[in-house]
Amino acid sequence: MVKIERCPRPPASLAVEEKKKYGSYSEPDVVKQLKEDFHDKCYICELKNLSDPEVEHLKPHYNRTIKERVFDWNNLFYVCRHCNLVKSSKVYDDKILDCCVSDPEDTLKHVFVNGHVKIYSAPEDEQGQMTADLIENCFEKKDTGIRIAACHHRIKELSNTMNIFYKTLEKYKQSPTSARYQKSLNQMLNRESPFAAFKRNYIREHISDYLGLECGKTNENTIL
Ligand SMILES: [Zn+2]
Numbered sequence: 159m160v161k162i163e164r165c166p167r168p169p170a171s172l173a174v175e176e177k178k179k180y181g182s183y184s185e186p187d188v189v190k191q192l193k194e195d196f197h198d199k200c201y202i203c204e205l206k207n208l209s210d211p212e213v214e215h216l217k218p219h220y221n222r223t224i225k226e227r228v229f230d231w232n233n234l235f236y237v238c239r240h241c242n243l244v245k246s247s248k249v250y251d252d253k254i255l256d257c258c259v260s261d262p263e264d265t266l267k268h269v270f271v272n273g274h275v276k277i278y279s280a281p282e283d284e285q286g287q288m289t290a291d292l293i294e295n296c297f298e299k300k301d302t303g304i305r306i307a308a309c310h311h312r313i314k315e316l317s318n319t320m321n322i323f324y325k326t327l328e329k330y331k332q333s334p335t336s337a338r339y340q341k342s343l344n345q346m347l348n349r350e351s352p353f354a355a356f357k358r359n360y361i362r363e364h365i366s367d368y369l370g371l372e373c374g375k376t377n378e379n380t381i382l
Pocket residue numbers: 200201202203204205237238239240241242296
């Protein structure tokens with residue numbers, strides 16, 4: 159999960175739909191703006207180019223009983239169907255970090271090792287802990303046949319992404335002045351890229367090896 163800059167202006171349809179008895183919070187303008195703001199990535203698992211995007215409510219509206227949450231632009235998130243279903247568990251109600259307000263990388267550590275995802279958060283931070291648990295479950299909770307397939311797909315995509323990333327890091331280490339590898343790595347470390355939080359965390363943990371990278375410096379692309 160990475161920080162998202164949400165467009166401050168709510169899509170026009172939300173105010174119109176809110177006045178209807180069973181208005182829609184996922185009209186085309188809403189989905190289009192969410193897709194753009196969230197870089198066509200599920201905000202939880204960071205899978206890119208979603209074929210099954212859904213509009214999710216960060217804070218649940220309990221079957222529209224809390225109406226202001228249904229059409230609140232700041233409560234709408236771009237998510238894949240799999241993660242939306244995992245998050246629908248009551249344990250996460252009102253307890254997930256808002257990545258449009260605070261930077262998840264300040265509190266969460268995304269680790270991929272030996273083919274498994276582990277997300278760490280400070281133990282005294284309940285919101286961080288619940289968010290870490292949610293992200294981890296979206297890769298590891300294989301309690302149904304469908305979830306086994308969905309988790310397997312995400313682990314496979316993450317594994318492919320990380321392998322390309324590690325190979326490029328190796329090439330960069332061999333020729334650190336190569337503009338080609340620097341450019342590739344900076345693209346891979348951009349928040350818009352798939353599974354960016356995992357790659358950025360890896361660099362943070364090995365920063366002394368990669369100080370030459372643009373993303374390791376203090377500028378608008380900084381990851382420090
Ligand atoms: Zn997802």
